[in-house]
Amino acid sequence: MTTPSVAQAYRRGSLWQKGRGERLIAFAGVRRGEIVLDVGCGTGGLTQRIAELVGPDGRVLGIDPDEARIALARRTAGAPNLEFQVGAAEALGEVARDRRFDLVFSNFVFHWIRDKQAVLRALCGLLRPAGRILVQCVSSLPALVGELSRLADPTGEKILQGFAFEDAAALAHHVEGAGLQLLLLEEQHGIHVYPTLDALLTWWQATTHGRFDPQAVEPAALSRFAEQHGDGGAFRVRETFCWFEARLAPVHSWGRGG
Numbered sequence: 001m002t003t004p005s006v007a008q009a010y011r012r013g014s015l016w017q018k019g020r021g022e023r024l025i026a027f028a029g030v031r032r033g034e035i036v037l038d039v040g041c042g043t044g045g046l047t048q049r050i051a052e053l054v055g056p057d058g059r060v061l062g063i064d065p066d067e068a069r070i071a072l073a074r075r076t077a078g079a080p081n082l083e084f085q086v087g088a089a090e091a092l093g094e095v096a097r098d099r100r101f102d103l104v105f106s107n108f109v110f111h112w113i114r115d116k117q118a119v120l121r122a123l124c125g126l127l128r129p130a131g132r133i134l135v136q137c138v139s140s141l142p143a144l145v146g147e148l149s150r151l152a153d154p155t156g157e158k159i160l161q162g163f164a165f166e167d168a169a170a171l172a173h174h175v176e177g178a179g180l181q182l183l184l185l186e187e188q189h190g191i192h193v194y195p196t197l198d199a200l201l202t203w204w205q206a207t208t209h210g211r212f213d214p215q216a217v218e219p220a221a222l223s224r225f226a227e228q229h230g231d232g233g234a235f236r237v238r239e240t241f242c243w244f245e246a247r248l249a250p251v252h253s254w255g256r257g258g
């Protein structure tokens with residue numbers, strides 16, 4: 001798991017993810033008084049923004065399995081209507097107990113979740129009848145960080161373990177298989193730019209919860225990587241990601257015509 005300094009580094013280095021998350025919040029049309037669950041809230045910046053939007057009559061619960069990130073969130077993202085708990089999406093029954101939510105929000109987390117359909121099914125049970133789910137996640141490993149990871153670990157297995165990337169078609173299958181109605185699903189492409197090699201290394205180390213260790217890369221190999229991919233000193237990570245909105249599927253009651 002992450003150390004406190006790696007959690008801080010994640011918060012500083014994840015501005016692109018935060019920007020995308022703010023767009024997702026804007027799309028969600030969060031209303032005052034709503035009860036919101038933020039699955040995989042990380043260091044809590046977006047969770048705090050949602051808490052401001054729901055106001056004092058609303059409530060927001062942020063959950064994340066990374067204790068260091070939750071500790072940082074609790075220290076820095078305070079509001080009376082905001083609560084953070086250590087917990088994984090796979091254990092929602094334990095962390096969310098018998099609460100029900102108007103909105104389940106999750107920004108760049110589902111690519112860590114292996115059994116997405118099971119988690120979505122569990123989320124159905126936590127939604128209020130008119131509740132909605134908004135998810136944004138990465139569809140495939142960006143080539144640049146794949147190459148970087150293999151410099152530290154030739155198979156990349158140790159560093160990349162835990163990722164569970166899936167494309168738009170697979171996500172649609174999971175949403176519908178979980179008994180949800182898919183309202184919208186889009187695949188998009190984006191580029192995040194790291195101004196220096198150090199910034200890229202620090203962000204990737206933080207994202208992989210410390211599994212990628214820049215010290216494990218031979219200096220000569222790192223220089224070759226920098227020469228090949230540095231663009232005026234900056235590094236561009238090309239990302240393919242999806243976002244979707246879903247609701248509980250309407251229940252049909254077929255009359256017995258007569």
Ligand SMILES: C[S@@+](CC[C@H](N)C(=O)[O-])C[C@H]1O[C@@H](n2cnc3c(N)ncnc32)[C@H](O)[C@@H]1O
Binds near residue numbers: 043046066090108
């Ligand atoms: C890229 S960060 C995104 C954090 C936050 N949502 C944001 O947008 O800043 C991914 C987060 O997912 C969390 N995570 C990983 N596996 C998870 C799981 N199985 N259930 C819930 N969260 C998970 C990680 O600990 C990490 O904080």
